[in-house]
Amino acid sequence: MHPRLICLGMAGLVLAIAAACGSSRNAIDDTQASHRPPPRTSASYVLAQGETVTLAPAVTLKLERVNDSRCKQGAVCVWAGYISYNFVLTGQQGSTSFLLADDMPGASKSVTRNGLTFTLEGVQPAEPPALKATAPDYRVSLRVSISQPS
Template structure:
């Protein structure tokens, strides 16, 4: 079981969310329009996450800039827990800027 709370994740660095569970930000796909560029589609930012608990792993994606339901994920746990983005991601910088490698999430009851 994961513990409710707010967690800051950095790509590739596992974070303990309970004594027997950890969550890792595996990858970030940022297709949002770069600063100073005119785009016909605003794009989206998607975070690929992995939860490892009791010898099992579950991968899922949280995304912003798409349907609202994509910004959260319900874990198949007892009791069910929900993982969601903790607010809007920072705006995308210029195309030459370093890509986003972190995200804040909130875990709570579903």
Template sequence: MKRLMVIMLVAAAMACSKDEVTAPKASLGSTIETAYSKAVVLQEGVEVKVTKIEDSRCPKSVVCVWEGMVKVFFSVSEGNTTKEAVVEILGDKSRAPKATVELNGTTYVIEVSDVAPYPQTPDPISLENYKISFTIKKA
């Protein structure tokens, strides 16, 4: 019985480590979808994490005077250097939703393509339910 338990524990540990090793990494210029507070490590060694979301977009079923906006706060790291960036997405789309950040002499551009879900009612959305789609590339 003990032998069976040991074999099961070893198999479970191998399955977990195998998934971690074979998990594909994103690369510069590719579209990345991530959740709030989840770090994404790019093949080039840059780590990107969504640290905060401020969503004041007008819900679909509500008539608003202003379309609102959503702000996505990023933490971008490379080596021992970490910088913050904020991307504002205006409801009227009058400005491109992107920000720049410089790390170790390289300038990166973060461009957000989607923040989901879109508000349906005036009730706030839990941060854990957000999905952010973005690209990051060298300027």
């Protein structure tokens, strides 16, 4: 066999092996990447009145106050009332407060502050307390999501 053909044959073999190794590594990298969990873009939290949760380093959310003006069970009312929730978000930009409510005029079930969207998911107890009962220990659940840039 001619030496030039042997060299070309060897060069072709080396290139084929290198391509196969590169393809194999890319396939492994792609497989590993597809097995990594996607980054979290939202989470749900349950807060009691006065409770604070840490959302990120140096970022906290506090359920400052629950305002329940709904008609108490056993009472006769001229309007149904509403329940609202005052939150305080504290971060590197300082503190900002916001209100969330389902059916309150001028309020919303969802609000965006400092790149985060806060959405009410529910409250426990869902029904208003009885007429003479003390205020319940409310538990408010909300979803916090990273806002998508426009």
